[in-house]
């Protein structure tokens with residue numbers, strides 16, 4: 066082997082070993098690198114795993130946080146929604162049925178129909194320790210009610226399941242009723258399919274007028290009526306000043322109209338007219354408080370209409386809540402419905418709480434500042450719209466007619482009016498004359514009484530218990546007629562025509578306006594007799610001419626026939642242009658004016674234009690009947706009365722007057738020998754408490770007969786005559802003989818005899834002496850030195866037969882001219898006739914008589930030339946006629962024993 070080869074092999078081997086070494090190195094390196102890469106990979110992988118786990122933990126933590134936040138937020142939002150709902154539907158608007166009760170609210174609220182089913186927070190998959198004490202759900206989530214807006218807002222249409230829908234309607238109505246003051250929500254039900262059955266639970270409201278039903282054919286009229294209300298409210302209540310009743314209420318705090326909720330429960334297809342009226346109401350009703358709750362009639366969606374889709378479970382919806390499921394409340398419990406309706410009906414029937422009289426009065430100390438020169442004006446109360454209603458009596462309107470069925474507050478109205486006037490005008494400016502034909506003493510409070518010595522200083526006359534003494538009404542009218550003439554005469558002298566001018570001309574004179582109030586005046590005008598005929602004539606004259614002389618009449622009646630009594634006298638009625646109607650008063654307003662029919666209690670319609678509907682003003686009348694309130698006003702005014710102001714004349718038909726109180730009797734003084742002795746007989750029924758009298762001058766016929774069987778009255782009249790005659794003579798100035806022929810009258814006759822010193826006493830035993838004397842006197846020719854009055858109790862019982870009868874006739878016929886006068890009591894008109902000589906005899910010896918229980922027709926012989934007087938006997942009243950002075954007979958009241 067060649068060296069060279071060897072060398073070459075060597076070289077190659079070396080080269081190979083070198084290459085192998087290099088390759089081994091490269092391999093080791095590569096292996097190192099691979100190991101390092103593997104290690105790095107493993108590190109990175111481990112790090113990535115750790116990272117992922119960390120991230121997952123962080124994510125889980127965050128997810129839990131987010132869930133918690135979400136739930137919290139949801140609960141908070143639900144809480145806010147629930148709180149907002151509570152505010153929107155407080156109390157009875159939103160309370161659930163099991164705790165529900167009536168809570169009238171200041172202003173209408175939204176009404177709950179059920180609850181909104183809000184989406185619930187999901188229960189987390191893993192439960193991090195302590196994150197949830199309990200899973201969120203119904204227990205923690207505040208309930209959010211589903212509310213709908215009705216009163217003052219809009220209308221509600223209930224669709225879907227009928228039975229559930231009926232429950233919704235019932236719930237809505239109860240909530241509407243329970244959130245508003247009693248009577249301010251009125252429901253009108255139209256339920257043609259079940260004839261009101263759908264609203265049966267609300268029936269207790271019907272008697273109070275809070276619920277009315279419309280029959281199956283009545284929809285058109287109902288809709289027309291409601292449209293009518295909307296039109297009227299727009300025109301007269303909102304009157305361009307407000308856009309809605311809600312706005313009016315916010316501005317004035319008054320709500321003059323009720324909410325009218327018409328509940329329309331199904332029915333046949335609507336006619337075109339009905340449809341268009343319904344659409345009108347849906348558009349315009351809510352602003353005027355007219356709302357529709359509809360079930361079973363198709364209605365198009367419009368703003369202001371809420372749709373409720375009734376369905377069981379969570380399937381129900383309300384339009385304003387979008388697609389949120391709603392769970393409707395069940396029907397309100399029937400017992401709650403009935404109890405609530407009863408309570409509301411009772412409250413409505415009881416009427417609103419009264420307003421105090423003080424609200425009509427000026428402030429204490431500011432009284433009597435007004436002048437009545439042109440009229441008298443006073444507030445009568447607030448109108449439901451707010452402003453006070455002022456009422457004036459003046460040239461126009463001069464007189465007032467008030468009507469109100471019994472118990473509606475007519476008397477109270479008169480008190481309130483009088484109080485308001487009396488506080489503003491002094492007694493120099495205003496005088497009252499008051500007459501009450503009702504049984505009772507309602508005006509007596511104005512005169513001094515046993516318990517209260519005060520009186521209303523403006524009152525000049527009070528007549529109470531005059532229902533059987535219509536003559537007193539006549540006397541008042543005669544008196545006012547006299548005053549009218551007096552004023553007219555003075556006005557003429559001053560060349561003026563009315564009171565305002567007269568007062569300007571005669572500033573020092575006292576010319577108060579006179580307001581004469583006659584309550585239950587129809588009693589005065591009842592009966593077709595002389596009293597009512599004269600009363601109507603006098604009224605007509607006063608009504609016509611009184612206005613310019615400041616004499617105003619207020620006639621009040623509870624009875625429609627009273628008003629009707631006047632209707633036959635259109636000229637008279639026309640003067641009474643101020644008309645006042647209390648609730649349910651009929652015929653006092655114009656025929657077409659039905660405002661009084663719907664008046665609430667304690668309200669009145671005041672109309673100064675003869676009852677024309679457009680002049681109606683409704684007023685809420687304060688309570689003036691309350692004695693306390695009245696007396697504080699009366700005492701205040703009484704203490705301010707002018708020094709010379711005496712109490713009013715009180716005529717009380719139930720009180721027997723006393724001779725000792727008679728001004729005529731008190732004025733009597735003993736004189737030497739008066740030529741015209743006066744026998745008083747009783748009190749006349751007149752304004753000035755005069756005494757009836759007969760003058761026993763020396764002239765034929767000047768005898769007096771008391772006719773009738775009533776012992777007490779007959780004795781009272783003879784006693785009055787005897788005492789008054791005796792009072793005019795000094796000792797021995799006249800001879801007075803008392804004759805008693807009836808045991809029943811003996812005590813009274815003896816009392817009179819004892820009262821008149823020097824009087825003679827005769828009975829059946831010694832009468833013959835007196836008669837012989839008297840006949841001698843009657844026949845005498847010598848001048849009588851003193852008069853002789855013979856008072857005979859039971860003159861029809863003369864003993865001694867015909868002879869004594871003839872003696873008496875002689876005395877009756879011839880005595881008076883010889884100053885011998887008989888004042889006799891005959892117990893019947895026929896018996897008197899017998900005493901005068903029988904049916905054919907003349908009666909002119911009896912120049913004056915007083916009849917008791919004798920019928921008018923029996924008196925005609927003693928009532929020359931005038932037929933029979935109109936006389937229906939009544940207790941403790943008598944009819945007096947004196948042919949020397951009277952044109953007609955007058956009713957008198959005998960004086961009682963004292």
Ligand SMILES: Nc1ncnc2c1ncn2[C@@H]1O[C@H](COP(=O)(O)OP(=O)(O)OP(=O)(O)O)[C@@H](O)[C@H]1O
Pocket residue numbers: 419420469470471472473474475476477478503623667668685686687688689690691
């Ligand atoms: N405005 C009112 N506020 C409160 N109470 C009133 C009001 N008006 C009347 N009343 C009360 O109602 C009752 C009847 O009133 P009032 O006597 O005035 O009625 P009337 O119509 O005159 O009845 P009658 O003719 O039968 O006497 C009384 O108890 C009275 O106090």
